[in-house]
Structures are given as C-alpha cells and as structure tokens.
Amino acid sequence: xxxxxxxxxxxxxxxxxxxxxxxxxxxxxxxxxxxxxxxxxxxxxxxxxxxxxxxxxxxxxxxxxxxxxxxxxxxxxxxxxxxxxxxxxxxxxxxxxxxxxxxxxxxxxxxxxxxxxxxxxxxxxxxxxxxxxxxxxxxxxxxxxxxxxxxxxxxxxxxxxxxxxxxxxxxxxxxxxxxxxxxxxxxxxxxxxxxxxxxxxxxxxxxxxxxxxxxxxxxxxxxxxxxxxxxxxxxxxxxxxxxxxxxxxxxxxxxxxxxxxxxxxxx
Numbered sequence: 611x612x613x614x615x616x617x618x619x620x621x622x623x624x625x626x627x628x629x630x631x632x633x634x635x636x637x638x639x640x641x642x643x644x645x646x647x648x649x650x651x652x653x654x655x656x657x658x659x660x661x662x663x664x665x666x667x668x669x670x671x672x673x674x675x676x677x678x679x680x681x682x683x684x685x686x687x688x689x690x691x692x693x694x695x696x697x698x699x700x701x702x703x704x705x706x707x708x709x710x711x712x713x714x715x716x717x718x719x720x721x722x723x724x725x726x727x728x729x730x731x732x733x734x735x736x737x738x739x740x741x742x743x744x745x746x747x748x749x750x751x752x753x754x755x756x757x758x759x760x761x762x763x764x765x766x767x768x769x770x771x772x773x774x775x776x777x778x779x780x781x782x783x784x785x786x787x788x789x790x791x792x793x794x795x796x797x798x799x800x801x802x803x804x805x806x807x808x809x810x811x812x813x814x815x816x817x818x819x820x821x822x823x824x825x826x827x828x829x830x831x832x833x834x835x836x837x838x839x840x841x842x843x844x845x846x847x848x849x850x851x852x853x854x855x856x857x858x859x860x861x862x863x864x865x866x867x868x869x870x871x872x873x874x875x876x877x
Contacts, residue, residue, distance in 0.1 A: 613653060616662040621646075622838035624670060627717050629846045630861065631674070631709065633868030639840045644677070645670040664723055671709070671727050707742035708864075710735050715860040746863040751775050752798030754862075755791055757815055758830070759783040759807035763851075767801055767830075770858050785810035785818070792819045799865060804831045826865040 621642065628638030649656050649669055657665040706728055713724045714735075725735045754771045756778060758764040764781045771778050779795045782788035784806050792800070800819065802812040816827050829837060832851040837844050847865045849858060 613649070613656060613662070617646075617649075617666050620663040620666050621840075622835045623717065624666060625838045625840055626834065626848050627667070627712060628670065628674075629848075630712055630716060630864050633846065633864070635844055635846045638846070641670065641674055641677070642840065645673050648673060660726075664719075664726065667713075667717070667719075667727050674709075706730070707738045707745065710738035711742035711746075711860055712864065714739055715854075715856040746860075746867065751777075752866060752869075753777045753779045753795070754799045754801060755779050755788070755797035756781045757783075757788045757800065757802040757806070757812050759803060759805075763803075763830075766855075767858065770855055771801075771862070774859060774862065776862075782815070783807040785812070785815040788812070788815040789818045792825075793822065796823060797825060798869070799862065800825055800827045801862075802827060802829050804829060804833075804837075826869045828861055828865050 624645070625639055625642050628641045629635050630638070632638045632641065645666070649666075657668060660668075709728055710724055710730075713719045713727060714721065719727065721732045721735050721739075724730075725732050728735070728738075730738065751774075754776050756764055756767050756771070758767060758781065764783075768778050768781065776799070779797045780791040782791050785808075788802070788806075800816060802816050804812045806812055806815070812829065816829075819825065820827070826847070827845065828847040828849060829845045830849045830851060830853065831837060834848050834850045837848055847861055849861050
C-alpha cells in the first residue's frame with residue numbers, strides 16, 4: 611500500500627482538527643494542504659516507525675507551529691474585528707494547551723501520543739489539558755439551540771450544555787421548528803444534527819438561520835467524512851456520533867472561542 615493510500619482515510623479527521631484549531635474551514639484546510647505538500651515534496655522524511663495517522667498529525671503540527679508563529683509575529687495588515695478578538699483570546703490561552711485539549715478530547719489521541727505530537731512529556735500534556743479546560747470553561751457563556759430528533763441524544767446534549775453553564779433556548783426536531791425557535795429567541799450557538807425527524811435536513815435549517823443572522827454552528831453526524839472533503843463549503847466544527855461528553859464540551863468551547871458575540875463568564 612502506498613503512503614498516499616495509508617494517509618487517505620485519516621485526512622477528513624485532520625481537517626476536523628485543523629478547522630477547530632483555526633476556527634475556519636478555509637484556514638484549516640490550507641494548513642492540511644500545506645502538510646500534504648510537505649509530505650509529497652519529501653516523502654523520505656515522513657516518519658515510518660509510527661502509525662501513518664500519527665505521522666500525518668506530526669507533519670501537520672510541524673507546519674502549524676512554524677507558520678502560526680510566523681503569522682503571529684508579522685506586522686502585516688490589521689486583522690478584522692472577529693480575528694482581533696480571536697487573537698486576544700489566543701494570547702490569553704497558550705496555543706499548546708488548546709492543541710493538547712483538541713488532540714485528546716476531539717481526536718482521541720492518548721496522552722503519550724499527544725506528547726509526541728506537541729513535543730511534551732505525559733505530565734506536561736496532562737497539565738496543559740487541565741489548564742485549557744479551566745481557561746475555556748471560565749471564558750464564555752451563551753444560549754444554545756439544539757436541533758436533534760433523537761430524544762436521548764437531545765437530552766444528553768442539553769445536560770452537557772447546562773453543565774457548562776450555558777442556557778438551552780429550545781430543542782427542535784424538524785427544519786421548520788428549528789428556524790421558528792431561532793427566530794423567536796436568537797441563540798448564541800447552534801448544535802445541529804444532519805438528519806431530522808421529518809426527513810428534513812439540519813444543514814438546510816442552519817442555512818435558513820444563517821440567512822437571518824450570524825451564529826456559530828456545530829454539526830453532529832454519524833458520517834463525518836461526508837462533510838470533511840475539503841472540496842466545497844463545509845462546517846468548521848463537527849462532532850461525530852456516537853460522541854463522548856468531553857468531545858462535545860471541547861467543541862462547544864472552541865466554537866465559542868472564535869465568536870465575537872460571546873460574553874465572558876466572569877464579566
């Protein structure tokens with residue numbers, strides 16, 4: 611099996627990580643492309659003594675850490691307001707902490723593998739994850755609309771949202787109900803399943819909502835590969851079913867991290 615064939619199944623999930631890390635589909639996918647270009651340019655440098663997925667993420671981390679630092683230090687054009695807010699938050703929360711949390715809670719890497727990816731030992735990684743959770747949970751709160759037609763999953767999501775200190779504005783099971791609830795009480799975040807009760811689409815519901823006002827969105831799906839192709843406008847934040855509690859919490863916190871309308875929890 612060629613190196614490309616070994617890496618192909620892992621690319622959608624690297625896009626998921628990159629988009630969550632950058633808060634942007636376009637920017638995240640750009641880092642993934644740069645990583646692949648680096649591998650193609652020097653395949654002999656790709657680590658062969660570890661699993662292909664770990665080697666792929668390691669290459670991405672090297673690109674991210676180098677380019678990210680260069681962009682942060684550059685004196686180029688002033689960022690837009692949302693970008694400026696995100697950069698201020700990045701300054702308060704160490705990038706390695708965010709990476710450690712996303713790699714463990716979202717991508718499912720072990721503490722040891724995460725240490726390899728970010729160049730830290732296991733004790734350091736555990737401390738970074740704890741710091742990130744503490745910082746993010748104290749940073750933001752908002753009102754959340756849940757679009758989910760499976761009652762047990764909807765209940766789980768409601769519980770997670772409320773345990774994080776956020777408010778649930780409502781639970782919708784169809785496209786029309788979701789739009790109506792959003793118009794009635796504008797949420798600060800939307801959690802949306804893809805397939806809804808009446809065979810309508812959570813994607814269409816979100817499109818209708820976004821046509822009226824801007825709000826960060828997290829999609830929840832059992833088939834994430836379909837929305838992580840990098841070939842069309844796709845979600846920035848995505849949770850895979852069945853999900854873990856920590857994955858949901860981390861993704862919510864990361865989506866709000868880049869949202870200019872989020873209210874500081876201690877404010």
